[in-house]
Amino acid sequence: MSVKENYELAKKQYEKWGIDVDSVLEKLKQVPISMHCWQGDDVTGFEVNQRELSGGIDVTGNYPGKATTPEQLRSDLEKAFSLIPGKHRVNLHAIYAETDGVAVERDELEPKHFEKWVNWAKEHGLGLDFNPTLFSHEKAADGLTLSHPDEEIRNFWIEHCKVSRKIGEYFGKELGTPSLTNVWIPDGYKDIPSDRFTPRQRLKDSLDKIFTEEIDEKYNLDAVESKVFGIGSESYVVGSHEFYLGYALKNDKICLLDTGHYHPTETVSNKISSMLLYSDKLALHVSRPVRWDSDHVVILDDELREIALEIVRNDALDKVIIGLDFFDASINRVAAWTIGTRNMIKALLYAMLTPNEHLKQLQEEENFTERLALFEEFKTYPFGAIWDYYCEKMGVPVKESWLEEVKKYEQEVLLKR
Numbered sequence: 001m002s003v004k005e006n007y008e009l010a011k012k013q014y015e016k017w018g019i020d021v022d023s024v025l026e027k028l029k030q031v032p033i034s035m036h037c038w039q040g041d042d043v044t045g046f047e048v049n050q051r052e053l054s055g056g057i058d059v060t061g062n063y064p065g066k067a068t069t070p071e072q073l074r075s076d077l078e079k080a081f082s083l084i085p086g087k088h089r090v091n092l093h094a095i096y097a098e099t100d101g102v103a104v105e106r107d108e109l110e111p112k113h114f115e116k117w118v119n120w121a122k123e124h125g126l127g128l129d130f131n132p133t134l135f136s137h138e139k140a141a142d143g144l145t146l147s148h149p150d151e152e153i154r155n156f157w158i159e160h161c162k163v164s165r166k167i168g169e170y171f172g173k174e175l176g177t178p179s180l181t182n183v184w185i186p187d188g189y190k191d192i193p194s195d196r197f198t199p200r201q202r203l204k205d206s207l208d209k210i211f212t213e214e215i216d217e218k219y220n221l222d223a224v225e226s227k228v229f230g231i232g233s234e235s236y237v238v239g240s241h242e243f244y245l246g247y248a249l250k251n252d253k254i255c256l257l258d259t260g261h262y263h264p265t266e267t268v269s270n271k272i273s274s275m276l277l278y279s280d281k282l283a284l285h286v287s288r289p290v291r292w293d294s295d296h297v298v299i300l301d302d303e304l305r306e307i308a309l310e311i312v313r314n315d316a317l318d319k320v321i322i323g324l325d326f327f328d329a330s331i332n333r334v335a336a337w338t339i340g341t342r343n344m345i346k347a348l349l350y351a352m353l354t355p356n357e358h359l360k361q362l363q364e365e366e367n368f369t370e371r372l373a374l375f376e377e378f379k380t381y382p383f384g385a386i387w388d389y390y391c392e393k394m395g396v397p398v399k400e401s402w403l404e405e406v407k408k409y410e411q412e413v414l415l416k417r
């Protein structure tokens, strides 16, 4: 049976529940996922003075073929996008600037250092997002940046964040879609602090300075990302969830929730509805926490589906900005992107093929038996047949056939590096 025939049969089963599958696929096409560039080179970047990765994050593995030039990284991204259905975005970090061999300090970065990225994005119809890089740098060697007791160091990072917002604005202007410029800092302490207040006060003050200049939201959106702990900041993180939640609400900024940045039994899926009651927008770094690590490749697990369900059932596809954040150097990096991004899209499709209104009604009627029964039965509905057809229709490989393409690319390109 062809993919199309399978689809037609599967479609009928969803239509019985009043789900218009064709329009679901049309809607899914419109949802952009911001794919993080840093999976392709293990968060190395292209600075002239390349520093070792720091900031309490780590990449493990030595799989061959990592990108070491902007051209290689862009070519790898193109390969991944050719295997992922839909039109998406690329999330850059300041360390991916291209400065023609001249060392440019991070507080002096300018839009022109990202011109090649912008031209490339235009050529491929991609949006761009941005992040200042407040780690892997001698001025962040003690693990403190925007909350540093030394004013000079703080100012350096404040400047870096300011120029980053201008780069975001430039992306937005050039590409006709606002850039999400997200501030994440590693600041924290390994051991029990004697003062939790002062560093947070300094961080608040630094953020106020960074955001003084108004930038049109048509071009740039500001986000702030919290964390629960990192390597070397096990006891205290300055930019905690409460810190940024308060800051974002008070200052009309966007909270970015990284799914790997909470306690093991705390879920981002359970936060989305609360956050949306108080702010119009919310951003995500979809990742997968495993023990101490927050950055494994995203798989189609219960929490991913639950996140997608929360976005879809609350009609929040325009409110929740979806980005990915993982880095695995133990497997083929193009495959890592492809697996994680396809899974995010699959989860959204799964959520759209769920009779959400009916399930909500059941809950209102306190019919918890049927609610649970339907949740479980829908897990074995022919979701795969719809997904396969979507891939075919969007001109990307169906099922695992994408892996052949990656293997070929590995032989012809990656292993020759």
Ligand code: RNT
Binding pocket: 038, 043, 057, 131, 184, 225, 227, 258, 285, 294, 325
């Ligand atoms: C780190 C944060 C942050 C980084 C990227 C590279 O814990 O999740 O988002 O992963 O900025």
Ligand code: ZN
Binding pocket: 184, 225, 258, 285, 325
């Ligand atoms: Zn993150």
